[in-house]
Structures are given as C-alpha cells and as structure tokens.
Amino acid sequence: MHDPPIASPGELPALPPLPAEPLIAAAPGAPPPVPHPFRFDGQAGEYFRIWIVNLALSIVTLGLYSAWAKVRTQRYFYGNTRLDDVPFEYLARPLPILVGRLIAVALFGAYVIAGQFSLALQLGLALLVALLTPWLLVRGAAFRARYSSWRGLRFRFVSDYAEAYIRYLLLYIPLLLTLGLLYPYVKAKQKAFLVEHHRFGGHWFAFDARPGHFYPPYLIAWAVMTAWIFAASLLLGAVAVALHASGTSAKEPAMGLIFGWMAVFYGGYFVIWVFLAAALGNLVYNHTTIGPHRFQSRLQGRRLLWLYAGNTVAVLASAGLLIPWAKVRLARYRAECLNLLVAGNLAAFVAERGEDVGATAAEVDSLFDIDIGL
Amino acid sequence: MTRPDLALRGDYFDGRTGLRHAVELTEPAPGSLAVQGDGIDRREALAELYITPRLARTSRTIAFPDGARLQLADDPRLDRLFPQRNRLETLVDRLERHYQAVAAAIVICLASLVAGYLWGIPWLADRIATHLPARIETALGEQVLALLDRADLEASTMAAERQAQLTERFAGLAAGLPGSANYRLLFRSAPTIGPNALALPGGTVIVTDELVELFGDDRQLDAVIAHELGHQEQRHALRQALRSSFVAIAAAFFAGDVSSASAVVVAVPTVLLQSRYSRQFEDEADRFAHAHLAALGVSPSWFAAALQTLGEEVPDDAGLAWMSSHPSTQARIAAADEAGVAFVAAHPERAGDEPAVVLLDDADVATDEACQMCAACREEAGCADDADCPDCDDCVPCADADCADCADCAPCADADCAGCAACREEAGCADDEDCADCDDCTPCDDAENACGDATLPAGT
Numbered sequence: 001m002h003d004p005p006i007a008s009p010g011e012l013p014a015l016p017p018l019p020a021e022p023l024i025a026a027a028p029g030a031p032p033p034v035p036h037p038f039r040f041d042g043q044a045g046e047y048f049r050i051w052i053v054n055l056a057l058s059i060v061t062l063g064l065y066s067a068w069a070k071v072r073t074q075r076y077f078y079g080n081t082r083l084d085d086v087p088f089e090y091l092a093r094p095l096p097i098l099v100g101r102l103i104a105v106a107l108f109g110a111y112v113i114a115g116q117f118s119l120a121l122q123l124g125l126a127l128l129v130a131l132l133t134p135w136l137l138v139r140g141a142a143f144r145a146r147y148s149s150w151r152g153l154r155f156r157f158v159s160d161y162a163e164a165y166i167r168y169l170l171l172y173i174p175l176l177l178t179l180g181l182l183y184p185y186v187k188a189k190q191k192a193f194l195v196e197h198h199r200f201g202g203h204w205f206a207f208d209a210r211p212g213h214f215y216p217p218y219l220i221a222w223a224v225m226t227a228w229i230f231a232a233s234l235l236l237g238a239v240a241v242a243l244h245a246s247g248t249s250a251k252e253p254a255m256g257l258i259f260g261w262m263a264v265f266y267g268g269y270f271v272i273w274v275f276l277a278a279a280l281g282n283l284v285y286n287h288t289t290i291g292p293h294r295f296q297s298r299l300q301g302r303r304l305l306w307l308y309a310g311n312t313v314a315v316l317a318s319a320g321l322l323i324p325w326a327k328v329r330l331a332r333y334r335a336e337c338l339n340l341l342v343a344g345n346l347a348a349f350v351a352e353r354g355e356d357v358g359a360t361a362a363e364v365d366s367l368f369d370i371d372i373g374l
Numbered sequence: 375m376t377r378p379d380l381a382l383r384g385d386y387f388d389g390r391t392g393l394r395h396a397v398e399l400t401e402p403a404p405g406s407l408a409v410q411g412d413g414i415d416r417r418e419a420l421a422e423l424y425i426t427p428r429l430a431r432t433s434r435t436i437a438f439p440d441g442a443r444l445q446l447a448d449d450p451r452l453d454r455l456f457p458q459r460n461r462l463e464t465l466v467d468r469l470e471r472h473y474q475a476v477a478a479a480i481v482i483c484l485a486s487l488v489a490g491y492l493w494g495i496p497w498l499a500d501r502i503a504t505h506l507p508a509r510i511e512t513a514l515g516e517q518v519l520a521l522l523d524r525a526d527l528e529a530s531t532m533a534a535e536r537q538a539q540l541t542e543r544f545a546g547l548a549a550g551l552p553g554s555a556n557y558r559l560l561f562r563s564a565p566t567i568g569p570n571a572l573a574l575p576g577g578t579v580i581v582t583d584e585l586v587e588l589f590g591d592d593r594q595l596d597a598v599i600a601h602e603l604g605h606q607e608q609r610h611a612l613r614q615a616l617r618s619s620f621v622a623i624a625a626a627f628f629a630g631d632v633s634s635a636s637a638v639v640v641a642v643p644t645v646l647l648q649s650r651y652s653r654q655f656e657d658e659a660d661r662f663a664h665a666h667l668a669a670l671g672v673s674p675s676w677f678a679a680a681l682q683t684l685g686e687e688v689p690d691d692a693g694l695a696w697m698s699s700h701p702s703t704q705a706r707i708a709a710a711d712e713a714g715v716a717f718v719a720a721h722p723e724r725a726g727d728e729p730a731v732v733l734l735d736d737a738d739v740a741t742d743e744a745c746q747m748c749a750a751c752r753e754e755a756g757c758a759d760d761a762d763c764p765d766c767d768d769c770v771p772c773a774d775a776d777c778a779d780c781a782d783c784a785p786c787a788d789a790d791c792a793g794c795a796a797c798r799e800e801a802g803c804a805d806d807e808d809c810a811d812c813d814d815c816t817p818c819d820d821a822e823n824a825c826g827d828a829t830l831p832a833g834t
Binding site for chain 2: 052055057060068075079089108109113119149151319320348349350
C-alpha cells in the first residue's frame with residue numbers, strides 16, 4: 001500500500017517489451033519527452049522509529065491507535081516520494097480508517113474462526129466476501145485516490161460498479177470453464193479497469209496494453225514452474241530410490257524427503273513469482289499514460305529477487321524488527337525504477353471538475369469511505 | 375510587528391491548477407501569515423490555516439481554506455507559528471524523536487509479542503472455549519470426523535466382539551470423569567495414518583485398528599485411551615483450534631504489511647508457534663493419563679510401554695523437535711516410567727505387575743552398536759530369526775527406532791508373557807539359553823491370552 005498513488009493500480013507487481021520512448025504519441029516536430037524520475041527519500045532508521053513507536057502505541061491501545069499509525073505511515077511514504085521534486089501527499093483522516101479496520105478485523109476473524117468450526121460456514125463467509133469484493137475494491141480505490149494528492153491536486157477514481165462486477169466476478173466463470181487459461185486475460189481486464197477509472201489533473205489515465213501482452217509472462221512462468229516441479233520430483237525420486245537401495249529404513253528419510261520437496265517447491269515458486277511480479281509491474285506501468293505523459297518502469301527480476309529474499313531472511317531473523325528496513329528498501333527500488341516521460345508541461349494539470357464538493361457532502365461521503373486493504 | 379526571522383520558502387499550489395509558485399512566508403502581524411512571490415500575494419489569519427503534523431523530516435503542508443496548499447521543508451519556526459495544533463500527533467512526533475521512547479517501544483513490542491503468545495492468546499482462547507456452547511463443540515467434532523472419514527479413515531475391520539469388549543473397557547476408564555456422559559469410542563481403520571488414537575472436540579475418541587493390533591496387552595491401549603481422555607477432560611482439541619486461529623490472525627496482522635515479501639514470513643512462525651501449544655497439551659494429557667491410570671490401580675508404566683511399542687513403529691525425528699506437535703517420545707517414556715516407579719512405591723502390592731520398559735538415554739539411541747550386535751549375534755548363532763536364536767535376548771536394549779532389525783527381536787524379550795516364565799519354570803531352566811522349549815512361547819505376545827495353556831503341554 002505504500003506505492004505512490006500514481007495510477008494506483010495497487011500492489012503492482014512487466015516484462016514485455018519496454019515501449020521505446022518514441023512510441024509516445026508525439027506530434028511531429030514536438031520536443032521529445034523528458035524522463036522525470038520518481039524518488040523515494042525515506043530512511044530505514046527514521047522509519048524504524050516511527051514504526052516502532054506507532055506499533056507500541058497500537059498495542060497499548062489494543063489496536064485503536066492503529067488507524068492513526070496507518071495515517072502517519074502513509075504520510076511518511078507518500079511525503080518521501082517525489083516527482084519533479086514535488087512530494088505526494090496522503091490526506092486521509094484516521095477515523096474512517098479505524099471504522100474500515102474494525103470491519104476488516106471482524107470479517108477476517110470470523111472467517112478464520114469459522115474455518116475451525118464449520119466448513120459450510122466458512123464457505124458461506126468466503127462467498128459473501130467474494131460477492132462484496134468488487135464493491136470493496138471500488139470503494140478502496142476511490143478512497144485512496146480521493147486522499148492522494150500531488151501539486152495540490154487530488155486524484156480521483158470514478159466508480160463503476162457494474163464494470164467492476166463484470167471484471168472481478170463474472171469473468172471468473174469463463175476462467176473456471178477454461179481451467180485457468182483465461183487468467184492472463186482476466187488480469188489484463190482487471191488492470192485496465194483500475195488504471196482507466198483513475199483521473200488526475202483533468203486527464204484520464206489510459207491503458208494501452210492488450211490482453212495478448214499479458215500472456216507471454218504468464219506462459220513463461222507456468223512453463224518454468226512445471227519444468228521445475230518435474231525436475232525436482234525426478235531428482236528427489238532418485239534420492240529416495242538411492243536411499244532405499246542403500247538399505248536405510250524406509251520411514252526415516254520419508255520426512256526429510258517431504259521437507260526437501262517442499263523447500264524446493266516453494267523456493268522455485270518464490271523465484272518465479274518475483275520474476276512474474278517484476279514483469280507484470282513493468283507491463284502495467286509501461287502501458288499507462290496520463291494525458292500526453294507516459295510511465296516507464298524498469299524493474300529487474302534479479303534485483304527484485306535479491307531484495308525480497310534479503311527482506312524475508314532479515315525479517316525472520318530479527319523477529320520482525322527489520323520490517324521497516326525491508327519496506328524502505330523496497331519502496332526505494334520501486335521509485336528508482338519508475339519514470340514519468342513528460343511531454344510538455346507538468347504544470348498543465350488542472351483540478352478535477354466537481355471536486356470542490358461542499359463540506360457536508362464530503363462528510364457524508366467519507367462515512368462510506370472505508371479503506372479496507374485488499 | 376513583523377518577525378524578520380521568519381522568512382521561509384516553499385512551493386505554493388492554488389488547488390485549481392498544477393502550477394508551482396515559489397513563495398516566501400512571513401508573519402506580518404501576530405496571528406497572520408503572508409505568502410508572497412511568483413505572482414502570489416495573500417494574507418491569511420493563522421487561525422484559518424491548517425498545518426500537517428510534524429513527521430520526521432517529511433515536508434509540511436499548510437492548507438488554506440480555499441483549497442490552496444503550501445508545501446515547505448520542516449522548520450522549528452513553523453511550530454512556533456502553529457502551536458499545538460494536533461496534540462496527539464505532536465506528542466507522538468516527540469516520542470518518535472526520543473531515543474528512550476524508541477527503546478521503550480521496542481521493549482513494549484517485543485514484550486507484548488512474547489506475553490501475548492505465552493499468556494494472552496491462551497487466556498483469550500480458553501475464555502472463549504469456556505463460554506462456547508457444548509453444541510458448537512459437538513458440531514465441530516462432527517465436522518472433523520466427517521472430514522477424516524472422507525480423507526484418511528475407513529470402516530473398522532475389527533470383530534464385533536472385540537469392539538464390544540474394548541468399548542466396555544473404555545466405559546470403565548471414562549467412568550467417573552466429569553465429562554464422561556459425552557465420551558464415546560469409535561473404531562476406524564487407517565492404513566495411511568497407521569497406529570494412532572485421536573481426541574476430537576466434543577468427546578469422541580477414535581482408535582485405529584492398527585493401534586489395537588499393535589499392542590500385545592490391552593493395558594497399553596488403556597494407557598493410550600487415558601491420554602486421549604486427558605485431551606477430552608481439558609478440551610484440548612477446541613482450545614488448540616482457537617489458539618491456532620489467533621496465532622494465524624496475529625501473524626497475518628504483524629506481517630500483513632510485508633505481504634509482498636511472500637507467505638514464508640507468515641507461515642514459518644505460525645507453524646512453529648502453534649506446535650508449541652500442541653506440545654504443552656500433549657504434556658498435560660500425559661500427566662492426566664499417569665494420574666488417571668494410577669487412580670484406577672494401573673501402573674503408569676503401561677503408558678511408557680505403549681509409547682515404546684508405538685515408538686518402534688513410528689520413529690520420531692529428533693532433529694525437528696521444535697516444530698513437532700508432540701514432545702519427544704523418549705522424554706514421554708521417561709516421564710511415564712517415573713510415574714510408574716512412584717506408583718509402585720505407593721502400591722507395593724502391585725509390584726511385579728508392570729511391563730518392562732527399556733529406558734534409553736540419548737547416547738544409546740544415537741548409536742546403532744547394539745543393533746549391529748543383534749544382527750551379528752544372530753548370524754553367529756546361525757539362526758534364521760530371533761525365535762530360533764537364544765542369544766537374541768542380548769539385543770533387547772537396542773530398541774532403537776532407527777534399526778529395522780531390532781523390531782524383529784523385541785517380541786522375543788517379552789517379559790509380559792506369563793507363559794514364557796511359566797514354561798521356563800516348568801522345564802526347570804535357569805534362563806532361556808538353557809531352555810530349548812522356551813522358543814515355543816515366543817509367539818505368545820498377548821498377556822491376556824491363555825498362552826500358558828497352549829505352550830505348557832508342549833513343555834511337559
């Protein structure tokens with residue numbers, strides 16, 4: 001959630017061909033677009049102090065303070081993310097977040113506990129959440145956009161519930177019928193939905209990737225995963241046979257083999273997932289434009305893998321105390337890899353029409369501005 | 375009265391366009407603020423303005439009532455201009471800058487992590503368990519049973535008379551326990567699980583056919599059932615379910631924000647933390663079994679014997695003790711044996727009735743020497759198997775689970791077999807080595823069975 005709100009396509013995990021800069025629809029004779037880098041200036045030590053103090057306060061207040069903690073955290077990550085040397089701002093107030101959290105905790109707690117008692121109950125709850133997901137998603141995107149600003153202008157997410165239900169619910173039916181083959185198509189439709197319903201400074205965000213762009217990364221990931229599982233099973237099978245032949249009791253190495261297989265499986269899954277995330281992140285940003293400007297993302301799977309692996313080890317080994325360090329490292333790398341190719345003038349943005357809603361309307365609205373992390 | 379010292383620079387945005395104006399801030403009169411430069415010239419009463427709370431080195435924003443925003447680097451002079459606008463966040467900001475406060479926060483976080491795990495979650499889960507209607511617990515048990523029946527369990531193939539006999543023993547064991555009205559024993563065959571007994575929420579105890587067949591003496595089965603009744607009496611299944619849920623929720627909450635750093639961050643600690651609760655419950659159920667058996671006049675050594683027999687069948691993996699759901703079998707045997715010794719001390723009249731339990735210390739378990747001796751001894755004597763090999767008694771100590779050979783020689787050292795001793799006596803042999811007939815009683819590993827009758831005629 002600490003991504004800068006650019007196009008806020010959520011936790012974006014792009015490999016497809018980086019569109020060469022001339023791809024930008026530049027009028028003939030117009031000056032070439034100028035890359036403006038995103039920058040993240042947060043520091044691990046500084047964020048650690050914010051994190052630990054706010055966590056302690058959240059604990060001491062039995063979680064009630066956590067909404068304030070979230071606002072401070074978001075303000076830190078937004079405020080330290082800059083484009084054209086102008087920081088982003090997070091404007092949400094804690095109370096609506098507290099309400100959203102209480103609802104999320106209740107739902108999640110009910111879901112987990114239900115799972116221990118009744119499968120039917122848990123399935124029922126899961127179904128309810130699935131039915132609510134598109135609605136929650138739209139509310140969440142609207143909330144984050146409304147409370148994100150840059151150059152004194154707020155982002156906006158134009159709610160379209162019908163389309164959300166099509167892309168986040170109805171499309172799952174053909175997905176199931178095709179045994180998952182449509183997954184990249186569905187993902188493409190969902191990303192397009194999120195990007196294209198955002199507005200900033202009088203412009204729509206536009207998304208020009210076709211579903212066909214999403215197939216190569218997924219197909220590669222699936223192929224590599226299949227090959228990996230096959231090779232790992234073969235190898236461990238050979239080990240098992242060798243152990244058996246050597247006359248060791250059959251029961252004993254069994255556990256070792258199972259753990260070995262799981263380690264190899266999850267290791268492979270982790271590596272492939274990170275590369276896929278990098279590929280998809282690049283894909284989404286590289287096909288996102290706002291007005292005349294285009295995004296450019298250059299995440300590298302190898303760098304990202306190194307970051308995630310290091311973060312995982314550090315967080316586990318430090319009993320969680322290095323979580324701030326991990327988050328700052330990740331945010332810095334993500335910002336480092338992102339550019340806005342500016343064609344023309346960044347100051348040419350204007351406020352969204354209808355944004356100056358009266359205070360009352362804003363208050364009533366914000367009652368339903370429930371931010372539920374999805 | 376102008377304050378000449380206040381000359382701050384910032385970026386002014388009017389809230390209607392993205393145009394940036396480089397401006398300068400001054401305080402032309404107390405309580406008012408002037409913003410000038412780059413085409414901007416406005417004056418506002420300070421009371422009309424809002425400033426974002428201080429947060430590390432993050433830039434501050436002054437918000438104007440008409441939507442204009444002024445961003446500027448943090449500066450102590452700003453807090454003199456806007457004193458105490460947001461008390462809570464001002465306080466929090468001060469804490470974040472204090473090393474002592476940060477140190478205290480670390481202590482609070484780590485301490486509550488540990489305390490929550492050691493006491494908080496167990497307390498909360500147990501409170502809920504106490505107040506949960508029995509109906510729900512029963513329903514939960516039915517769910518689990520249905521799941522198990524679909525996945526791992528099959529109908530028992532045990533003879534009806536045997537089932538009836540064991541059900542009666544079960545009733546005897548459960549009699550007098552506070553929850554006994556709800557307790558029932560079910561038989562299932564479990565080829566995949568093997569010899570095992572399960573305590574489901576709501577009072578159901580399942581024993582597998584494999585377990586019943588494994589034990590030579592029903593008192594071993596009694597001991598295992600006493601352990602399962604311990605789980606039932608203390609509602610361990612329900613409490614474990616609740617505790618596991620809370621650990622999962624807490625882990626997801628703590629690591630939720632690093633979700634991108636993969637599920638490993640959440641899964642590994644969750645499993646480790648849950649398994650420790652489980653080991654505690656096993657210990658509790660063991661202690662209950664010791665006491666309950668003793669109260670019924672049965673030596674807790676039978677529990678040790680049962681574990682030993684099980685241990686030979688299902689070796690435990692010492693290397694993974696910290697993520698295991700059960701304590702080490704060796705430690706459990708030792709504890710049960712200790713309880714057995716105490717029992718004999720208290721009931722000297724029962725001495726001689728308890729099973730032979732071979733206590734191993736870790737050194738013994740670690741080496742296979744004894745086992746190799748076993749195989750060697752048999753080879754030396756030219757015996758095809760233990761039954762033919764009188765020397766095989768020597769290899770009793772090697773109950774080492776690692777040693778496949780050893781399983782074979784255990785039955786021949788069966789001290790439980792009254793027939794064995796009787797046959798030896800009858801034949802007048804001092805020990806097995808002298809007693810050729812003694813081989814005959816090897817098969818009789820069932821103490822209840824009238825083995826003496828079957829073997830004696832052969833000896834006489």
